[in-house]
Amino acid sequence: MLGERYKYDGRPVVDLTPVQQMVKRQIEDKLDSGRYKTEKVLCAVCGGSSFETLSQKDRFGLPLSAVICRDCGLVQTNPRLDGRSLEEFYHEEFIRMDLSRQKPGREQFVDQYFHGQKIFSYLKAIGILPPKGSFILEVGCSAGGILAFFRDKGYEVSGLDLDEESVRFGVREYRLDLRAGTLAGCSFEKDPDLIIMSHVLEHLSDPNSELSRVRSLLGEKALLYVEVPGIHNLFFNFYDLDFLGYLRITHNYCFSRTTLSNLLLKNGFEVQSIDNRISAICRKGGKNISFQNDYKTAMGYLCRLEVLKKFAFVTPFKIRRFIEGVVCGASKKIGLYGFARSVYRKIINRVEPGQDREQNSDDRQ
Template structure:
């Protein structure tokens, strides 16, 4: 275990609102009653069972067993909830716990929209192709804000998600082509040029199976964009605190190396990527069963973060100053205006 504070005690490291507290209690009762059940599985990269325990709880204080594979370095939840349990969790509790609101909001959609703009420019800068008149598919679409930006840029879009309330928001308010379910439930007649997995792959129980199924939908010229919270980007995120990154919805916690291991095993090649993680893949001519062990560098990095998160680094200085600035802007009624300007300048 990384330290004593990662032991299960039911306490959240985040300040939860009334909705989040109620939803957390609801999840705990379902676990206690066996409505949400768990399973132990071998590592999806190497098939091994040689794990070190890193944590026993998530940021909300829910019991979550997080381990790291000594053979390949992949961080994962084990034991984890079953697919049946996760399906119910995503439809009923996930967004309410994560966002702290009962239903999809315009703010949530707008944040997705800005993320879509960033993804668009990342693809544009790295692929050097015309990103219009393309077919764009997003898996785990939420309310559809990311796709809405791609639609505005002249692309044909469609997406799927397990959260029915959020899908309905995007459908009704923005007329987006969204479906409740997975890619297996969709009737995709034309090959997508771009497939987006934005903060999705870490939620999948069997990412390799998902990516193999995807190969029946995409073509050799299709690009797969994968974005997720990178473990080795903690130096600039989550207050440099791995515990704040852990949530019961995440089955896996990737570095660029372990993500590359997963994609290569499924039959994809890395085009470009970073530790944030933002990455682009294409179908490979062969599956690569070989993998690089990232255990030593990952465990060393996490231990360093436990030490450095208390030191006066530039990131720690910013995270102490920014909340005060946000509170001040809200008090004088300028927060929303400054937020819009910030996103425009950033992108």
């Protein structure tokens, strides 16, 4: 365990809205009554069963353990909700618990749209942006804001998501080609030139099967863009050095650059680019069953983070929030808030691409 505060006591480490408190009680009741069952699983990367417990609860105070695999260093929720429970959770509680929102709306869509801009800029910056007219498929597209940005840039786009309400919203309000379902149940007339999986892999029970399906859709020159929230990226954003605040029931996996690379290599992808944020660009490659063990690096980092959290009174996030407050107040006074916000977004995109989407979600809690 990483410390006393990681022991299960039912208490959340973030402020919960009344909606979240109600949903938390609902989940706890289902766990107590046995309606929600948990299962122990082998490591998704190395198949190992030797785990060390990091935490007995998540940020909401729910009794789900985070463990690290001693053989490859992958951090994961284990035991976790079993397949049937997870399906019901995503249907009934996910959006209200994780995003503190009742229904998909314009605000969520705009966040996604700006996120699409960041992915576009990232691909352009590393010189592998597909040409206009290419077909882009997003797996886990929600209401389709990311795809809307690419459509506005001249791409042909389609998306899939299990959340029927978000899909209906994107189709109805923005006339996007979105479908409710999974890759396993859908087919497309064209092969995608780029598949986007943004904040999807960490939620899946079986990322290997999903990556295998993704791989089967990719041609030799096509690209896969994967983005997940990285455990090494807790300094500058709203997690504010708090690994416990980062853990959540909705994440079956918590990746580092190394463990995500291991998973992608295992599933036959050649990683072209990856960073600690974490955004990765891959192409189809040969399967690689050897992997790098991230256990010592991850444990060393998480232990150092705990010490830093205890003693650092001025953190990068607190400085950022202070500057935001000053700039926001001043720009509102002189009537330039909209301009200041767009400049700020551009700066943040450069400093910390890949995190603004979750940042915005959390800000609403």
